[in-house]
Amino acid sequence: MKCPFCQHVDTQVLDTRISEEGDSIRRRRRCGSCDKRFTTYERIELIMPVVVKKNGNRTEFAPAKMRASLQLALRKRPVSAEAVDAAVHRIEELLLSSGAREVLSGHVGELVMQELMRLDKIAYIRFASVYKSFEDVTEFQDAIAEVGRERKSPPGK
Numbered sequence: 001m002k003c004p005f006c007q008h009v010d011t012q013v014l015d016t017r018i019s020e021e022g023d024s025i026r027r028r029r030r031c032g033s034c035d036k037r038f039t040t041y042e043r044i045e046l047i048m049p050v051v052v053k054k055n056g057n058r059t060e061f062a063p064a065k066m067r068a069s070l071q072l073a074l075r076k077r078p079v080s081a082e083a084v085d086a087a088v089h090r091i092e093e094l095l096l097s098s099g100a101r102e103v104l105s106g107h108v109g110e111l112v113m114q115e116l117m118r119l120d121k122i123a124y125i126r127f128a129s130v131y132k133s134f135e136d137v138t139e140f141q142d143a144i145a146e147v148g149r150e151r152k153s154p155p156g157k
């Protein structure tokens with residue numbers, strides 16, 4: 001850490017303290033050249049990555065929009081609002097914890113599909129049919145096959 005007074009690069013840490021909340025570290029430093037003291041803080045930085053669309057446009061991650069599309073796919077299906085909120089929250093956490101600055105919209109779509117697969121198979125197929133827009137008939141068959149494979153897996157997942 002450079003000295004803010006004389007720009008000397010060699011500064012010594014005199015004291016390190018973790019805040020009461022445990023979310024920041026305070027360091028007392030001394031410049032080896034001018035002997036002045038200063039304090040630095042270290043904090044956790046969590047940034048939601050920017051969503052990069054197929055056309056290259058950047059857009060902010062919009063949890064409300066994501067919730068709306070999940071709810072649309074889950075229309076008249078026996079899935080509670082709480083379960084939808086939890087799914088949206090899991091996706092947010094995943095994106096936050098990735099530490100990435102950018103995420104492809106296709107990857108966000110995959111995460112939504114994974115959550116729908118867990119929540120409700122019918123909603124999953126509904127979403128997949130719109131999302132992938134079935135450029136190819138095999139995509140729909142793939143989606144059906146995936147649901148079939150999921151059913152065969154042991155319960156209690």
Ligand SMILES: [Zn+2]
Nearest residue numbers: 003006031034
């Ligand atoms: Zn200095």
